[in-house]
Amino acid sequence: MHRDKRLLHASSFGAAAVAYAEHRPDYAQAAARWALRPAPGLRVLDLGAGTGKLxxxxxxxxxEVIAVEPDRAMLTELRRSLPAVRALxxxxxxIPLPDASVDxxxxxxxxxxFDLAVAGPEIARVLSPGGILAGLWNVMDDRTEWVAGLAQVSGSAAIGPRDTPASWRAETADMHLPRTGATARFGAPAQAEFPHGQQRTADSLVETIATRAGILVMPEREQxxxxxxxxxxxxxRPETAHGGFTLPLLTSVLRVRRL
Known part of the structure; x- marks a missing residue:
């Protein structure tokens, strides 16, 4: 994605912060445990924390979590829902933290x-040696027939390049920080996926999809x-037309260790 387009999409969520907090799913605990397991401690920075789902x-x-988020509206929702968390x-x-301050x-x-060319050294700066960097993504499990149909009907703006398992694996295969040369900071990446789910109705699933960046930046008529x-x-669809249902998800994780 071109830098200007990426910035437009990345800055779109604040306008939907309340809906984001209400409708976006949390993350599978097993995925977070796997992400943290090799870390030497439990001082964790949630970076780009949004409304605090992770x-x-x-x-x-x-x-022991510190949350860092650039959008004021998203940060307000995080502080409202998790008042005991240090949110910056x-x-x-x-990153507004000292060197080697988190595990x-x-x-x-x-x-x-993230602009990883800039963010990579900055993340390495705040991590203790041997610490972990991990990205977690909730993706729709399109191995389920009706979910595959939803992805097709929704279009690429609504269901983006990291929103189904196969596309996530392809998009994140090289989404790690430099491992060679003078800028080397992290070791080889590992990927894992963990079953997850979110209770939805048809209306609330539409509201969830409406918080995606591709929808938020659309012209109103197209949206x-x-x-x-x-x-x-x-x-x-009989699976979704009447009452509540479970949206099948995977929490997918990309993890590297700081050298």
Whole structure:
């Protein structure tokens, strides 16, 4: 994605911060445990923390969490929902923490927005030696037939390049920090996927999809048409047309260790 387009998408979430907090899923605890397991401690930075979806999962695991988020509206929602968490304004490219101050840096559905050429050395700076950097993404499990149909109907703007398992694996295969040369900071990456799910209705699933960057930056008429097409599909499927259902997800993890 071109830098200007990436910045436009990355900065779109604040306008939907309340809906994001209400409708986006949390993360599978097993995925967060796997991400943290090799870390020497439990001082964790949630970077690009948004409204605190991953922060809450980390707190539930007993981690000492610091959340850093650049968007004021998203940060307000995080502080409202998790008032006991230390939540700071900052970004992956400018982290407001001292050198070697955390044992792990995790990012939930956020690492693809980072300028890794700048953020990589900055993340390495705040990590203790041997610490962990991990990105976690909730992706829709399109091995389920109706989910595959939803992905097709929604279009690439609504269901992006990291939103299904196969596309996530392809997009993140090289999404790691330099391992050779003068800028080397991290070791070889590892990937893992963990079953997850979110209780939804057709209406709340539409609201969830409406918080995606590709939808948020659409012209209003195109946005309305896309969401109407998704509503019609969900109304046509026996799995989703009547009452509540589970949206099958995977929490997918990309993990590297600081050298």
């Amino acid at each position: 922060t809450g999962t980390l707190v539930s695991l007993g981690a 304004s900052g970004s992956a490219e400018s 792990a840096v995790l990012a939930g559905n956020a690492m693809h927005w 309305e048409a896309t969401l109407a097409r998704i509503r019609a599909f969900l109304a046509s």
